[in-house]
Amino acid sequence: xxxxxxxxxxxxxxxxxxxxxxxxxxxxxxxxxxxxxxxxxxxxxxxxxxxxxxxxxxxxxxxxxxxxxxxxxxxxxxxxxxxxxxxxxxxxxxxxxxxxxxxxxxxxxxxxxxxxxxxxxxxxxxxxxxxxxxxxxxxxxxxxxxxxxxxxxxxxxxxxxxxxxxxxxxxxxxxxxxxxxxxxxxxxxxxxxxxxxxxxxxxxxxxxxxxxxxxxxxxxxxxxxxxxxxxxxxxxxxxxxxxxxxxxxxxxxxxxxxxxxxxxxxxxxxxxxxxxxxxxxxxxxxxxxxxxxxxxxxxxxxxxxxxxxxxxxxxxxxxxxxxxxxxxxxxxxxxxxxxxxxxxxxxxxxxxxxxxxxxxxxxxxxxxxxxxxxxxxx
Numbered sequence: 001x002x003x004x005x006x007x008x009x010x011x012x013x014x015x016x017x018x019x020x021x022x023x024x025x026x027x028x029x030x031x032x033x034x035x036x037x038x039x040x041x042x043x044x045x046x047x048x049x050x051x052x053x054x055x056x057x058x059x060x061x062x063x064x065x066x067x068x069x070x071x072x073x074x075x076x077x078x079x080x081x082x083x084x085x086x087x088x089x090x091x092x093x094x095x096x097x098x099x100x101x102x103x104x105x106x107x108x109x110x111x112x113x114x115x116x117x118x119x120x121x122x123x124x125x126x127x128x129x130x131x132x133x134x135x136x137x138x139x140x141x142x143x144x145x146x147x148x149x150x151x152x153x154x155x156x157x158x159x160x161x162x163x164x165x166x167x168x169x170x171x172x173x174x175x176x177x178x179x180x181x182x183x184x185x186x187x188x189x190x191x192x193x194x195x196x197x198x199x200x201x202x203x204x205x206x207x208x209x210x211x212x213x214x215x216x217x218x219x220x221x222x223x224x225x226x227x228x229x230x231x232x233x234x235x236x237x238x239x240x241x242x243x244x245x246x247x248x249x250x251x252x253x254x255x256x257x258x259x260x261x262x263x264x265x266x267x268x269x270x271x272x273x274x275x276x277x278x279x280x281x282x283x284x285x286x287x288x289x290x291x292x293x294x295x296x297x298x299x300x301x302x303x304x305x306x307x308x309x310x311x312x313x314x315x316x317x318x319x320x321x322x323x324x325x326x327x328x329x330x331x332x333x334x335x336x337x338x339x340x341x342x343x344x345x346x347x348x349x350x351x352x353x354x355x356x357x358x359x360x361x362x363x364x365x366x367x368x369x370x371x372x373x374x375x376x377x378x
Contacts, residue, residue: 112169215239270294348373
């Protein structure tokens with residue numbers, strides 16, 4: 001009961017987001033909410049089904065689906081009925097407790113998604129029931145059927161946007177766009193090189209680059225189905241796709257044919273694969289690291305620094321979103337969604353009913369081999 005009372009007090013004060021309030025026992029919270037309705041005739045959200053975790057740990061062990069009580073919709077709040085939300089690797093890392101930025105537990109999972117406005121507070125003028133919105137910048141708590149947050153959180157998007165792309169447009173496509181724009185000036189006819197090309201970020205880099213007339217050189221792992229992966233990436237606009245074993249030659253640049261040497265490279269793997277990206281770079285080139293899937297360190301030769309003057313940098317979307325760039329972020333979201341509507345930005349996803357969340361989670365955890373991006377449909 002002490003825990004229930006604590007949750008009820010938090011619910012009154014709204015000291016933490018309503019999307020992350022839950023407990024094993026909701027009786028106290030429901031009584032408080034009922035009192036508030038009677039006392040203030042407050043606008044309330046519907047009850048919300050949510051995927052929650054009370055402690056950090058293995059996601060398939062610590063999460064559960066429960067029903068949350070109604071939440072007051074204050075004058076500047078917007079209640080959104082969620083339509084779809086993905087399961088991203090960073091979502092899993094947050095639940096595991098290994099991601100640098102994560103909500104306090106107890107918490108509702110999820111970080112991005114798309115929803116439809118269900119109701120608005122009395123002071124809200126720029127949004128109306130029926131509008132499609134996404135949280136921008138993204139915020140925790142999207143794995144639930146109804147989300148109540150301040151109107152400043154929500155960005156209105158075109159309802160012509162494909163729902164699954166609207167739900168996933170920030171974490172991966174925005175990473176690709178920012179990395180193409182933030183580190184060097186690329187013009188039509190230039191080249192970039194990347195490893196991890198079959199990842200969603202990698203696929204987005206290929207397509208955005210192609211849309212801008214920029215060539216892409218892509219490195220993938222040696223594994224069953226690599227020929228099919230090459231064909232798929234070339235279908236998206238990749239100019240060259242090499243397996244790592246194909247690059248075990250003395251002069252990799254001899255494989256480029258008529259493509260210019262890339263001044264910019266992207267690494268999400270580390271280890272030997274990162275070294276291969278470096279070998280392609282032109283004099284004074286830059287390699288940007290945004291992941292480390294192999295969990296192996298990046299090794300750079302002394303000559304790469306002295307004679308080629310290469311630069312190594314990192315990119316973390318969370319840090320970029322934490323800066324004061326809300327308007328710029330929303331403009332880029334609109335740009336990316338426009339590409340998606342035009343069929344110029346696409347990647348594989350699997351829509352899964354919310355009630356089958358555990359199945360989607362097991363696929364996202366890699367328990368069934370390589371799978372498309374899992375997107376929960378509410």
